[in-house]
Amino acid sequence: MAVLEVKHVTKTFGHGTNEVTVLTDVNFSAAAGEVSLVIGPSGSGKSTFLTIAGGIQTPTTGDVVVAGSGLSQLSGKARDALRLNQIGFILQAYNLVPYLTVKDQFALVDRVKPQGNLDQAERRQLLAQLGISQLVDQYPAELSGGQTQRVAIARALYQNPDIILADEPTAALDSDRVKVVGQLLHDLAKDHHKAIVIVTHDLRLQAYADRTYAIMDGKMTVA
Amino acid sequence: MFLALKEIRHEKLRYGLIIGMIVLVSYLVFVLSGLAYGLAQQNTQAISSWRASKVVLNVDANNSLSQSLLTKHDVTKAQLTKHEALIGQAGVVAKAKGKAKLSAQFLGIDRQQLIYQRVKVTSGHKPHNAQQIVVDDSFKENGYHLGERVTLNSTDTTYQIVGFTHNAKLSVAPVIYGTLGAWRTLSHVTGAFQAGGIVSDRATFKPQVAGLQTLTLAQFINKLPGYSAQNTTFTFMIGFLMIIAMVVIAVFLYILTMQKLPNYAVLRAQGIPAKVLVTTTISQALILVVSGLAIGAALTAATVLALPVGVPMSFNLSLLIGVTGGILLTGIVGALIPVKVILNVDPVSVMGG
Numbered sequence: 200m201a202v203l204e205v206k207h208v209t210k211t212f213g214h215g216t217n218e219v220t221v222l223t224d225v226n227f228s229a230a231a232g233e234v235s236l237v238i239g240p241s242g243s244g245k246s247t248f249l250t251i252a253g254g255i256q257t258p259t260t261g262d263v264v265v266a267g268s269g270l271s272q273l274s275g276k277a278r279d280a281l282r283l284n285q286i287g288f289i290l291q292a293y294n295l296v297p298y299l300t301v302k303d304q305f306a307l308v309d310r311v312k313p314q315g316n317l318d319q320a321e322r323r324q325l326l327a328q329l330g331i332s333q334l335v336d337q338y339p340a341e342l343s344g345g346q347t348q349r350v351a352i353a354r355a356l357y358q359n360p361d362i363i364l365a366d367e368p369t370a371a372l373d374s375d376r377v378k379v380v381g382q383l384l385h386d387l388a389k390d391h392h393k394a395i396v397i398v399t400h401d402l403r404l405q406a407y408a409d410r411t412y413a414i415m416d417g418k419m420t421v422a
Numbered sequence: 423m424f425l426a427l428k429e430i431r432h433e434k435l436r437y438g439l440i441i442g443m444i445v446l447v448s449y450l451v452f453v454l455s456g457l458a459y460g461l462a463q464q465n466t467q468a469i470s471s472w473r474a475s476k477v478v479l480n481v482d483a484n485n486s487l488s489q490s491l492l493t494k495h496d497v498t499k500a501q502l503t504k505h506e507a508l509i510g511q512a513g514v515v516a517k518a519k520g521k522a523k524l525s526a527q528f529l530g531i532d533r534q535q536l537i538y539q540r541v542k543v544t545s546g547h548k549p550h551n552a553q554q555i556v557v558d559d560s561f562k563e564n565g566y567h568l569g570e571r572v573t574l575n576s577t578d579t580t581y582q583i584v585g586f587t588h589n590a591k592l593s594v595a596p597v598i599y600g601t602l603g604a605w606r607t608l609s610h611v612t613g614a615f616q617a618g619g620i621v622s623d624r625a626t627f628k629p630q631v632a633g634l635q636t637l638t639l640a641q642f643i644n645k646l647p648g649y650s651a652q653n654t655t656f657t658f659m660i661g662f663l664m665i666i667a668m669v670v671i672a673v674f675l676y677i678l679t680m681q682k683l684p685n686y687a688v689l690r691a692q693g694i695p696a697k698v699l700v701t702t703t704i705s706q707a708l709i710l711v712v713s714g715l716a717i718g719a720a721l722t723a724a725t726v727l728a729l730p731v732g733v734p735m736s737f738n739l740s741l742l743i744g745v746t747g748g749i750l751l752t753g754i755v756g757a758l759i760p761v762k763v764i765l766n767v768d769p770v771s772v773m774g775g
Contacts, residue, residue, distance in 0.1 A: 250770050255769045282691070283693030290691065306424070338432065
């Protein structure tokens, strides 16, 4: 069953002669237990797609339905709550709060969302899987690019969301880590019944996807 | 608060510098306020000790007690009760053998009336005759002692210090309390003049006597030479300082907030409510300002202890509350300015293309 549906979404920016259409009549659905991969080059509209799917931006036309709720019907606060409770974001850059240690990144999640997060044992297991158990007292500035990205993934997963939206999650990772992250996201989908949506241009992740979409000039097709 | 404290702890130098700036601003405001209040006190301490409501002077005295003269006829017509007291003021220079000369204000009072009763001596006793005087404690600080005989101006008469009184200053000069007879001698006026003015603790006291005018205590104080000009100067200085402090603190907090927008955008993307970020910003501003104020107040206290006795720095609770509240308000206003920016932070700005 689809937990995330993008229905006839079009997104335009600007007006008149400056109007640019970034997404054109995009339809997409992600089901629990599946990894969906959206592949496209830079500027193809894949990040805009992700922000609209996650309720950060509103579409010009069309709607996004998350767990049965149309986002266009929700207030800003309700969309915030939905993102906090049901959607985990893994962003391309600026993933971590620079003045919080890795441990405190999780503590922040606990403060704003006291319930429904992974328990301590699950968190330890997650950190171990990602190979970052020993980094809990480090600040982001003390981490390598790959370590930063893995901590950001761990933080998004820690919230235990139903849907995970990942924007280039393997951008800073070597091939071995790509396999780890790909397998982790795949296992999360299968074992924990999560809907995973990854936008990327890293074709190595195709091996872990149940469905692959291609996005080009704002138009999405099944690959 | 969690984010606010964590950030301050991590960015020690940056926030240390901001706290340092607030310390300096609050220290300067505290010291200036203390000096302004201390100087104002030194203008009016003696007057405050009378606990009076009205002062009656000669209409031609230009509101100045030292220039005012009341005849026996004026005094009789004024119909004094136990709530009124006659007083005469004369500027004098006190000197004693081997001691530094001191400029002072001589106040002639009547032993039967309320000012005499309200003068509190810290050592010795009140004057019993025309050759005895009670002087402000600052005489003691200049080496004068009980029993010492002093001359006032160039007269041959000597006066014996029989008592000291605390906080008795008028127009920033120490006060000497003596008799009205001595005042007449020092002012070179004849017996036709009974006093310089009348002080009353009745708010309704207003003698209808031609040639006399009745001032409220506030009017009388405001007309003291230099008092209003001095207070206005300090008020402007402190006011401008507060405004400059507000602008500087607001600019600092604004820049700090702008630097944090990418982080806030990430947090907003993750669904962290804008309220949490606004609370963080305001609580952080409060932590900075309160820390700065506390250190500034401690520095001021240390300065007060280190200053020579003669420096007129003084505080009272309402002054401290006012200054502290003003700086705190400044910080809150400074923190509130970037709130709109935080509320409008765009999570999309941190997403790639």
